[in-house]
Amino acid sequence: MVQKYQSPVRVYKHPFELVMAAYERRFPTCHLIPMFVDSDVIIEETSEDRSFHKIERRCKLDVDAPRLLKRIAGVDYVYFIQKNSLNHRERTLHIESHNETFSNRVIIHELCCYSVHPENEEWTCFEQSASLDIKSFFGFESTVEKIAMKQYASNKLDADYIKRYLGDLTPLQESCLIRLRHWLQETHKGKIPKDEHILRFLRARDFNIDKAxxxxCQSLTWRKQHQVDYLLDTWSSPQVLHDYYTGGWHHHDKDGRPLYILRLGHMDTKGLVRALGEESLLRHVLSINEEGLRRCEENTKVFVRPISCWTCLVDLEGLNMRHLWRPGVKALLRIIEVVEANYPETLGRLLILRAPRVFPVLWTLVSPFIDENTRKKFLIYAGNDYQGPGGLVDYIDKEIIPDFLGGECMCEVPEGGLVPKSLYRTAEELENDEIRLWTETIYQSASIFKGAPHELLIEIIDASSVITWDFDVCKGDVIFNIYHSKRAPQPPRKDPLATHGITSPAGNNVQLIDKSWLLGQDYSMVESPLTCKEGESVQGSHVTRWPGFYILQWKFHSMPACATTNLPRVDDVLATLQVSSHKCKVMYYTEVLGSEDFR
Known part of the structure; x- marks a missing residue:
């Protein structure tokens, strides 16, 4: 039986000619590809104008096969015949390969193509496909298949999975998703979001993988810092929101998207801000967005097709100048900013109904803060225009149109009304509440400057305790160290950079190790230094051997000068060089556990 495999299109952000120069460096052998042992030229032809070059090679490979299988087959290496056709004029390279070893038992036929990116002439695309036909092979058919096709299978998303959960993706889009997911798996130690979540950020940046x-990464750090993943389990809306926040979920639209209804014109925005504060309102809106994501997953199962976003219906009947109260608008803009940054491509459609004459004023205030792709999803109806052709019935089934919009379906969204002034809170009470809300996070943040590391002191009374840590590198590259000292460091000294005009937020850069201390005498290193790159999420632990004082240190990491100079330009295709700024940022959490409590 013949099995066929197709890998997604890979995109190299380098010109075709540069990629070809890098490709040729693998012959006759290449230390960067240990599996590629050697190669010999069999036939080589070049056209008179040198625009077409054809070469056939016999390649020697050291495949990752079990020793027993190699012994039974009587081989140490596998040989492939490779035929390359390079067209300089059309800027294409076609590669056709087939196996010479085992050819009476296994037939592998591979086709590869390098070509110019259709939308950017300075980029190069790579496509790869293969067919595999395995005959009787001493009972090792399944093993041979896994060895021969391991690379193809690891880079291919199942077509049924894509259709069922992600929707239609072009090969380039699928490639972007795989590459970004693979990068997250390497840097976030397996703790990565679902494909649907990654895909939203790719779509929000038109599949520009660097921008996405x-x-x-910024959003993942934000979610972790404020424990947004646990929001639905931990957030309990105050009673005033249940009574006066005029929004709620209501069935779904014709596309199966969850439908959220907001009667903004009936909402007392000033009263809610005065009674709850900006942060509580933001926390409530975030819980709505988290609920929307959960409902999308449920509807994906119900409708047996991918549902990745929801529809929002905003009724503006009753909107007037009191809704343009400045602190209320400020709170609205803050909410829009946070939602746009962390929930991209979750709004499928926004239906704005019964827009009054004051609406253009509000729209002028908020529209600059809304992403252009999001604005394209807005449909605005004035007066009763929504009731005619092209109106609400085009998007929502008639039987679920709410009663207050002329339908027959009862809607449980609160009608709102004025929040009693007796529920208003003083500015001091609101400030204390807001501080409490955003300091509930277990994570702390710190800035690291060149010459000014951030250090954290942990005192250990009982030997064999376990120091655990979990930190994200939000910006720049850092080196993580753990030191031990028998004597306590002096109180944290002032950030020395402040005298040079560099100001860091108070308390987010602490230095404990005195410059007069000698390593190996006043303090000692208890773990090997760990270099952590921007975007990485690091978890670890250390079992203490002695009581005393342990210092966790995050230090600025600069690239060695030799790493950024004297490299042949062709090698740039195979290496990405990072130029660090003079400031790094980490977000961290530490905890000390008894050895009996540590798992």
């Missing part, structure tokens, strides 16, 4: 990775 940047905003996704």
């Amino acid at each position: 990775r940047e905003i996704l």
